[in-house]
Amino acid sequence: MPEVEAIEPSWAPVRAVPPVPSSLFAQVLSVVWALIPIVTFGWGAPFTFTYAALRLRSKALGLCAGAYGVVAIGSFYLAGDGSDNSWQSNAGVAIALVAGAVATAQAFAIRGTVVAGKGENDSALRDAARQLRLRKRARTIAEKNPSLAHELKIGRPDRRRHFDDGGLIDVNHVPLPYLMQMAGIDPQTAERIGEVRDGIGGFTSVDDLSVTLGLRPNALDHAASRLIFIR
Numbered sequence: 001m002p003e004v005e006a007i008e009p010s011w012a013p014v015r016a017v018p019p020v021p022s023s024l025f026a027q028v029l030s031v032v033w034a035l036i037p038i039v040t041f042g043w044g045a046p047f048t049f050t051y052a053a054l055r056l057r058s059k060a061l062g063l064c065a066g067a068y069g070v071v072a073i074g075s076f077y078l079a080g081d082g083s084d085n086s087w088q089s090n091a092g093v094a095i096a097l098v099a100g101a102v103a104t105a106q107a108f109a110i111r112g113t114v115v116a117g118k119g120e121n122d123s124a125l126r127d128a129a130r131q132l133r134l135r136k137r138a139r140t141i142a143e144k145n146p147s148l149a150h151e152l153k154i155g156r157p158d159r160r161r162h163f164d165d166g167g168l169i170d171v172n173h174v175p176l177p178y179l180m181q182m183a184g185i186d187p188q189t190a191e192r193i194g195e196v197r198d199g200i201g202g203f204t205s206v207d208d209l210s211v212t213l214g215l216r217p218n219a220l221d222h223a224a225s226r227l228i229f230i231r
Contacts, residue, residue: 030115034107041093042100043072047128048107052114071099134166135225142230156227157182168228171209172202183223189215204230 037045049065078092107176142149153161155170160177169183171193179190190212193203203209206224211219220227 026094034111037103038100040098045103138165170230
């Protein structure tokens, strides 16, 4: 089989999720982040939780940041009001210290989640779910109206198109390099697909493809969600 050149898909692949930071440097930075509230006497707590809220896309942590902000402003006002020995000043310092201690404890409680970037994982999950929804819609179109599917070029990443099918691969029409490089089908199986599909007019399903080619059970399970059979 001739060597296959690399191909560039016309559909936009899902953005890769950055790896979870696990270096010692990242861990040290996370400890410093969690200590900010106590070392700033509570006045840095709003910044600590604003960062956590943005990273995790958490409304609850955003509310915490706002609450710590209110406490910080109030304690700062009391601490600066009157003489150093006035009850207002002492109350302001006490409130700041308590808020700093509570915020630091809370920050350490969520530190692992913040370091792992749960928000990034959630974003990846949403992207994956969206791709599955697009594939389901495209499959419905292909089942009900094959002519429209051909017009929309569903399953044809080798063709210029504007319809997003979620990354489907039309086994009956797509060039063989796409079966290998985008669907993960091994070269020998892809070559057999190319030899057989033209002679029988195409396959109808993954099961039909497996039976016709005599593949072992579950041989195409890894690619099944990406494959479509338009005739």
